[in-house]
Amino acid sequence: MHLVTYGINHTTAPVDVREKLSFDADKLPLALASLMLNESVIEAVIVSTCNRTEIYCHLDEDYDNSVLLWLHNFQQQDANALKSYLYCYEGADAVRHLFRVACGLDSLVLGEPQILGQLKTAYTQALNAKALGKSLGRLFQHAFGVAKQVRTDTAIGNSPVSVAFAAVSLAKQIFSNLAESTALLIGAGETIELVARHLFDNGIKRLIIANRTVEKAHLLATSVNGYAISLSEIPAHLAEADIVISSTASQLPILGKGTVESALKLRKRKPIFMVDIAVPRDIEAEVGQLEDIYLYTVDDLHDIIEENLQSRRDAAKQAEEIIDTQADHFAGWMRSQDAVPVIRAIRDQGQMFSTQAVDKALRQLEQGMNAEMVMTELARTLTNKLLHEPSRQLRQSAFESDENNPMIDAARRLFNIKD
Template sequence: MALLTLGLNHKTAPLDIRERITFGPDIIVAALRSLSERPGVDEATILSTCNRTEIYCALNQGGRQEICQWLSDFHGVEPETVSPYLYDHENRESVRHLLRVASGLDSMVLGEPQILGQVKSAFQTACDATTTGKLLGRLFQHTFSVAKQVRTDTAIGHSPVSVAFAAVSLARQIFSDLTNQTALLIGAGETIELAARHLHQHGIGRIIVANRTLERAHTLANQFDGYAIALTEIPSHLAEADIVISSTASPLPVLGKGTVESALKKRKHQPMFMVDIAVPRDIESEVGNLNDAYLYTVDDLQEVIDENLRSRLEAAEQAQEIIDFHTEEFMGWLRSLDAVGMIQDYRRQAECMRDEALDRAMKQLTNGKSPEEALQFLAHTITNKLLHTPSTQIRQAGFDGHIELLEAANTLFQIKDGDSSK
């Protein structure tokens, strides 16, 4: 069985391509079941975030082309449209890639902690959809353990760097003092919670939280002395916002050009700083063409993010050493699966020999042979049967000059040099 990872991320694909290949919470289970029904796919997990979409499969046949075709078919796009942006990893590199992803080494923000929770959530969704098994189960549990070790043993996560942090850092560059500013946060997920936390720590004047579920918005807003509104109330409050940060799972934009244009008129064209972290986008791209609206997407945050990475580079090198070690550890376990089947077959063969010899020894006892004679027959027969094939093969290897096979036999049987009578 082979491991395959197929995906695209912020490094390989522009935002408009990533938007077309996402798996929202409303379709992820159907996607997993559709994928697992493809010939050759034994197990499957899909990781879909703002910055990446990745498919992890255990395959008994097929490979990149078949999974790429499924991905294109599921999203209704031509394979030629998405294929140039895809990367794929097999077996060892697939394991190594997942360990890097979960540890934050492959993120836009090096070492960001949110990705581990997203990987765990993706795996739990696949478990609930019954599309995982022994191989992916072991791989993901191994991954969680390694990611935890990376966090514990390195400084990869010591600096408060994330997409949310980058957004707030950019806001502070535009508004040097946040105490008189109002922030409208759209969504109530982990990224928005982090943004609210960073804004609160930097003394933001007011926080408004808008969410589809008003109760969730209230829960988040109360943590930071803010107040909550429903998504439908945004047009009535948008003019109050100096800073807008949006990150929802909506498949369609929640803020259109007309709504923003109306808000800017009410503000008498005071500048509005807007960050759209969502994929697909929450804010129509045309908003960026409006005067006094400064719209940034996740891709635009890269410069801000780069400034906060320097302290993590050394930690990333240490983390990579941990990952390389545990990649080989997992591959050792994977290789051992082949040995397990061989051991079971050899044991069954030996047990058949034993049962046959024992049956003949019991018949000798029934026919009047002494126990000593029967035991000697049993021991002699089992020894000869167990040693016959290995002895024949070792003798032939010597005759043919297969030194490597003789060395392997010596290692396998742990043969001692010297006189056995000593």
């Protein structure tokens, strides 16, 4: 079994590079189907979030760099331009990496829980695309179990630290009294829901939720006493917002420089604080060049996130120990798979001997032979057939070896023979 992970994340590449390799959720089934056409790919899972794009593969023994070539071709990118940003893990390293990702130890926000849900979504998408089999299926299920154990046995998730929390913390630093501020949130996914709840809990004066699907925005707005609008209505409401936080899956920017300039004029140059959590970005980079606009991307949140992380770092040490143990367990399962063909062959051979012996016994009974004698002969014949070749090999091995014969020791262990 050859497990390989190819990826790019927030530690290896800035947001403008990561967005070039991100996968739109709507196109992910097509991507998986395309990837599975690769002759060396047996199974595949694609994980694409704001902070990472990773491809987990179970590959044929004769695999090469064709998966990386596929990635660049599918995303229409020059392979040489992005080569330095990519990483690759194989075998046990790939297993351990996935476990660390699932537990939030490889996240921008140490220990954040959202990544586990994103991994489960990626798992389901691969399952629906028929890109998931025994090996990766077992690996991801094991990863989910490890993440649950880490959450239960350590304090990794006790501190309220997340990208959403960091964005709200930054807003609180700029607007000391959120009770006098209006926030426009773009999107209605899990991250924006967390942002909305943090702002609501911190006493925000007014919340406007904008989303492509107004019904979904309305559900979220109702829970935080907010107001729901469609994306097309943003220009009409942008001037009302002191705070804009955006996190959608759009492949194109939602807020452009012209729209923001118009809002600033209506606000009479009153500043707007903006946080763009999305990858690809929802807010054009040029917006950050405008006076009275304070634009932060997901990468800019790092310094804020660093605060209040010490307890999570301590818990992370415990989590690493759990991951090491569980990675060893999975590695043992991987090694055990090498024995499966041999076990199957032994069972097939035993079944053949059994069938032959039973057929002979049934014929003897039909001929009127004594049933007890037939059964005794059946047992003797089957025992001899099953043990003949192992006995012969042991005798030959003992004849050819010195006093320390590993095959004899292996036979004792295989048949559980005590001294």
